[in-house]
Amino acid sequence: MTTFFQAVLDGFAQGSIYALLALGFVMIYKATLVISFAQPALMVCGGLFAHHASRVWDIPFWPSLAIAVLCGAVLGMVVERLALRPMVGKPVFTLAIITIGVDIALRVLANRYMGADPRGVTYPNGGRRYEFLGLSISHQRLGLIAVTIVTVIALALFFRYAKTGLAMRATALSQETALAQGIRVGTMFALAWAIAGGLAAIAGTFVAATGAGIEQNTWIIALKALPAIIIGGLDSIPGAVVGGILVGLIESLTAVFQPDVAPWLGNNFALVAPYALMFLILLVKPYGLFGTKEVERV
């Protein structure tokens, strides 16, 4: 039983990373209807910003995180302004392909910076673990879960009550109608990318702080956010969170139990498990768990 709860706890922490990344995807998708494949690069860059602040400038962890979020947000805005704004009005498919190009370009730059060594971020009380009821969790992962919860609540409040949040949702629903209300649509796009960049930077910072740090192929982690958003529903903020956590859980539970319970599935089935779950959920709910169909009067 303890093994089970330990797996759940680990999965929850790992899922928080996916949830943050998935939120970034959803943010951009809702505002511009583009699926941004630049998220992995934004995560890696965010992690490297934090690394630079923490290890090169010797800044403590939390201010480093803030710097990473800020730089990530600016990077997101720059990407939007340079690569996507000139293409406004072109098919979203074209835009999605452009984001792949952006992703590759940014990763090349990031790889050039980091070279062969993994890059970490110094975390206060890094090695300490908390033990309770036979479960154990590292200080970093606890911080990650807390930061994710705070971020998700802040975003939810922002979209529900803030004028700008409401304007962003309005832009997502209809650009022309939003314009007619005096909303600056371009600014809203830039803001969506800024938020996505900031969220990716949080994820990247914690990836760098836990485990082995950021390496040349760490970006693959971010691809797990894809089944997460499809499970949750492409356009749903709660869906992104639930999807991210679910992917984390299923991965961690399969990793722990599948070798004993279903050895015939072979080694490393945990890597495939999120996609299997995505497949099952799509069979039952084609719009994802929380994805909205259009509100329509009949």
Added chain:
Amino acid sequence: MLEVKNLEVVYNDVILVLRGVSLTVPDGSIVALLGANGAGKTTLLRALSGLLDIHDGEITKGEIHLAGTPIHHADAPKIVEAGLGQVLEGRRVFGEFTVEENLRVGGHTRKGGLNEAIEEVYELFPVLKERRKNTAGYLSGGEQQMLAMGRALVAQPKILLLDEPSLGLAPRIVAQIKDIIAQINERGTTVLLVEQNATMALSIADHGYVMEHGKIVMDKPAAELLEDEDIRDFYLGRGEAATSYRNIKHYKRRKRWLS
């Protein structure tokens, strides 16, 4: 006062849609703009509110002045801030928002609190207050039209452009909308009303313009337009006295305007 001088609009760099349109909407009045489908009415409104851009349209000639300020080069948010509000054709409420959220988006350009402005809208449309927490997409057509108008009013515009507010509504609701437009006007908002329902539009308007093929072909006080032979024939219908078209040769059916 809204003044349009010799406006020319081109779509996709090649399609000339408005060819030298001029019109004046004096402060405090209701001006009706009539015309068949494809005459260019909606294009004119888009030009006024700065929405041509996203339809790949462009003002190639002419000027638009709102209270003396030129607005033909301003973008949509600037124009809304200058005091021009538009209710788009087909209502276009934010279907997934609640009624109140829709109204709050309408006040996006206003600084400070919106509660007062929203309260005023509720006064004008009591039904919206009852449904303030409802999803806008599930309101009836008439209620959605009221919501779209209310949303534009939250910004407290000096002049309100209404694009076919009677579209797809039952006659009784149309009468209700008509009364509300008159009420909005009484409260001091100038109205430019684009309509297919000419009888309704002319019954509350002070002045009327008729558009065809991207030109203004006639402009008269509303009362005179209501009496005009051609207008009655082409826009109002004459009941018993109507000409039977069966006996008229096909080429005669289309009115050619002398202009």
